[in-house]
Amino acid sequence: MNTIALVGNPNSGKTTLFNALTGSNQHVGNWPGVTVEKKEGKFKFNGNTYNVVDLPGTYSLGAFSEDEMVARDFILKGNPDVVINVVDATNIERNLYLTSQLLEMGVKVIVVLNMIDEAEAKNIQFGIKTLSKKLGVPVVTTAASKRKGIKELIEEIVRVIDGEMDLKPSISYGDKIDREIKTIKKLLSGKTLEYPPRWIAIKLIEGDQYVHDLVSENKALSSDSEFGDVLSAVKENIEDNELEIVNRRYEFVNDVTRVSVVRPEEAVKTVTDKVDKILIHKYFGLPIFILIMFVLFQLTFAVGEDLLGGLMAAAVDAVGHAIEVFLVNINSPAWIIAFVSEGIIGGIGAIIEFIPLIVVLYMLIGILEDSGYMARAAYIMDNIMRKLGLHGKTFISMIVGFGCNVPGVMATRTLESKKDRMIAILINPFMSCGAKLLIYLVFIAAFFPNGGGLILFLIYFIGILVALLVGKIFSRTLFKGETTDFIMELPPYRKPVLRNVLRNMWDNVSGFLKRAGTVIFAVVTVLWIMAVLPAGVEPYGAESILGRIGLFIAPIFKPAGFGTWQAAVGLFSGIAAKEAVVTTLGMVYAGVGEGTELISAIQGAFTPLTSVSFMVMTLLYTPCVATIATIKKETNSVKWAIFAMVYTFAIGWTMAVLVFQTGRLLGFS
Amino acid sequence: MNLLLTQLKPGEKGKVKQIDACRRAARRLYEMGFNIGTNFEVVKNDIGPIIVSLFGHKVAVGRGLAQKIIVNQPD
Ligand SMILES: Nc1nc2c(ncn2[C@@H]2O[C@H](COP(=O)(O)OP(=O)(O)OP(=O)(O)O)[C@@H](O)[C@H]2O)c(=O)[nH]1
Ligand SMILES: [Mg+2]
Numbered sequence: 001m002n003t004i005a006l007v008g009n010p011n012s013g014k015t016t017l018f019n020a021l022t023g024s025n026q027h028v029g030n031w032p033g034v035t036v037e038k039k040e041g042k043f044k045f046n047g048n049t050y051n052v053v054d055l056p057g058t059y060s061l062g063a064f065s066e067d068e069m070v071a072r073d074f075i076l077k078g079n080p081d082v083v084i085n086v087v088d089a090t091n092i093e094r095n096l097y098l099t100s101q102l103l104e105m106g107v108k109v110i111v112v113l114n115m116i117d118e119a120e121a122k123n124i125q126f127g128i129k130t131l132s133k134k135l136g137v138p139v140v141t142t143a144a145s146k147r148k149g150i151k152e153l154i155e156e157i158v159r160v161i162d163g164e165m166d167l168k169p170s171i172s173y174g175d176k177i178d179r180e181i182k183t184i185k186k187l188l189s190g191k192t193l194e195y196p197p198r199w200i201a202i203k204l205i206e207g208d209q210y211v212h213d214l215v216s217e218n219k220a221l222s223s224d225s226e227f228g229d230v231l232s233a234v235k236e237n238i239e240d241n242e243l244e245i246v247n248r249r250y251e252f253v254n255d256v257t258r259v260s261v262v263r264p265e266e267a268v269k270t271v272t273d274k275v276d277k278i279l280i281h282k283y284f285g286l287p288i289f290i291l292i293m294f295v296l297f298q299l300t301f302a303v304g305e306d307l308l309g310g311l312m313a314a315a316v317d318a319v320g321h322a323i324e325v326f327l328v329n330i331n332s333p334a335w336i337i338a339f340v341s342e343g344i345i346g347g348i349g350a351i352i353e354f355i356p357l358i359v360v361l362y363m364l365i366g367i368l369e370d371s372g373y374m375a376r377a378a379y380i381m382d383n384i385m386r387k388l389g390l391h392g393k394t395f396i397s398m399i400v401g402f403g404c405n406v407p408g409v410m411a412t413r414t415l416e417s418k419k420d421r422m423i424a425i426l427i428n429p430f431m432s433c434g435a436k437l438l439i440y441l442v443f444i445a446a447f448f449p450n451g452g453g454l455i456l457f458l459i460y461f462i463g464i465l466v467a468l469l470v471g472k473i474f475s476r477t478l479f480k481g482e483t484t485d486f487i488m489e490l491p492p493y494r495k496p497v498l499r500n501v502l503r504n505m506w507d508n509v510s511g512f513l514k515r516a517g518t519v520i521f522a523v524v525t526v527l528w529i530m531a532v533l534p535a536g537v538e539p540y541g542a543e544s545i546l547g548r549i550g551l552f553i554a555p556i557f558k559p560a561g562f563g564t565w566q567a568a569v570g571l572f573s574g575i576a577a578k579e580a581v582v583t584t585l586g587m588v589y590a591g592v593g594e595g596t597e598l599i600s601a602i603q604g605a606f607t608p609l610t611s612v613s614f615m616v617m618t619l620l621y622t623p624c625v626a627t628i629a630t631i632k633k634e635t636n637s638v639k640w641a642i643f644a645m646v647y648t649f650a651i652g653w654t655m656a657v658l659v660f661q662t663g664r665l666l667g668f669s
Numbered sequence: 670m671n672l673l674l675t676q677l678k679p680g681e682k683g684k685v686k687q688i689d690a691c692r693r694a695a696r697r698l699y700e701m702g703f704n705i706g707t708n709f710e711v712v713k714n715d716i717g718p719i720i721v722s723l724f725g726h727k728v729a730v731g732r733g734l735a736q737k738i739i740v741n742q743p744d
Contacts, residue, residue, distance in 0.1 A: 059697075059700040059701055060700040062696060062700065064693070064697060090724075090725065090726070091724060091725075091726045093702070093724050094701070094702040094723065094724065094726070097700060097702075097704075122725070239692060242692070242696065243695075243699075243705075246696070246699045246700070246704060247704065247705060247706075250699075250704045250706075263724075267725050270725075272727075273712075276712075276713075276727075280713070280717075280720075282715040282716050282717075379717065379718060379720075379729050380717070382717055382718055382729075382731070383716055383717040386731075392718070392731075484694075485690075485694055485730070485731040485733055485734035486718045486729060486730070486731035486734075487697060487698065487701060487728065487729070487730055487731065487734065488718075488728070488729050489701070489726065489727065489728050489729075490720065490727040490728070490729055492726075
């Protein structure tokens, strides 16, 4: 099967194109660094199947950060049959820099001028034929988000794969370097190498670490003394050579665009400039950001709960009741009826009710993501973050963590220095994810039915504050050293694409449904069995196995105000998946009353003050296993994963105790 | 006349003359479009990173790094 790799600068539309080609549903967003892993998909044409690989964005093959490394590794080692170089047409002068490097690799390339719709709106014109001739490869135009030009691209891909491509290296790096390239090329000839000799020569001269390592591992080369001499001579001049090579590449790009791209004299003024005057304003930027978050949660509540919430609750009730009646009618054994009505409906039903809220929240976050505001949020926060010893981009991974901490931790890949990245990984669990949201919703419904939006906002805000403070402590203690400089593109504002918003929402909702059917179901089943055994005890009572385990853990939560065995068991099961906190409470309390009694049971078992300290605990304590596993994978260390488990628990506990004790001193109950 | 990027005001145009940062940072800048000889316009320079427009595309550069970018009058 033929493999096609999508390569290009960040935010040039690779994933949008990937989705259009393969019918996949990968995450798209209007900020650089959305894709941080390699993703594969397929399409069929004329009976043949083609394998397509979407890669993280990269500015060059030099690779500074983990995500760029993924892209580079695939380009170098994945043996794609053809590379589709996705170019942002409105920014072609910069994007072709990467192209100039790809052309030297000896792999077939197709240049795709994406965002051609925006280029037209900006009145930028292209001589496609000239461009193609100058680059020596086919050029196709697309507007991926509007699915324009996809068919033509597929036809071109097939043509290129079946045909021959004559890639002639066309960049001259000046007499001196060209001579060195020739010398090295000659020394390389006859040696078995994975890459074209000319390409290796250039990479050696510009000081590419990977290629330097590659040749030093090659026995035939490292034993060649003549080659060794040339190599050390080259190493002397790396800095000058590097600059010269970069300059020559840009000169090449200039040569190409001079005759094939016409920009209007006076650049078309875009709305982005005007909007940015306000949104990233020196004084207003931060208050506006806070206001946007506030409105986000108010809207979530107004639409998700007040408008749609009742419907879902009624539906869960009706379906639950119908199932119970059905089970009774077919004479099911009593334990099955108990398991289904108390375990499944009482437990999982308790979270299904809140789906509308989740849907609304993630649609709103999706709109923010696809609008271009994410990069601005990072920009606004960089000032504060820097004072704390953190990198502004950390904030993007934090916002991604609002959806789920797993992609949140992954999103830290765009941070270049180890220090910045480690801190960003370790503080991500404090970001309140969609699953934790469910816990707050139940407690809000029980104690603060009128202030839901505000409470949610405050909880998320506390999460951010704790993350920043802990980050500051880490940067002064565990991970000292300079934070790397902030460099980030601010993409133009774009009208959010409905498809992207819905997809991003569905990612979260379907993930939640999947967990409900797997992990949470398993947890409920196991806990239910433990709650009704040993035979003869009162089910869901303190004497059951579950009750005894809970009673054993409960005392440590006494200082925080929620020292009941039910709360202890709930928190414990939350480590499997955060929703399980609610399902567990739903189950152990469902046996107590009738129907969906969770809310009133909680009103009985907690007070407004302990509900707040419990929410703070769930916000901050040990992340779920999926997040812990991701932390292990991304830090490549079991030690850090365990550290993350333990220290978050300590902070969650401390904060919960602090809230409860302070609240009590102030006379709350 | 040579200036530092941080010395330009919003609306002022310039041309990249030299980057005095460490190799890694300089390379990053070149590859993001701050190659020698590129014309640009400063969009924002108050608090936080400086925003520069290159071919109509905005790139934010931290102040520490911006101080290492030496610029002169545009063509
Ligand atoms: N107007 C317009 N917008 C587009 C087009 N293609 C993509 N976009 C938008 O550009 C933004 C970035 O798209 P992505 O597909 O996530 O870009 P990417 O190259 O995968 O980005 P990274 O994964 O961060 O490297 C999204 O907001 C898309 O909706 C296009 O042809 N025209
Ligand atoms: Mg992508």
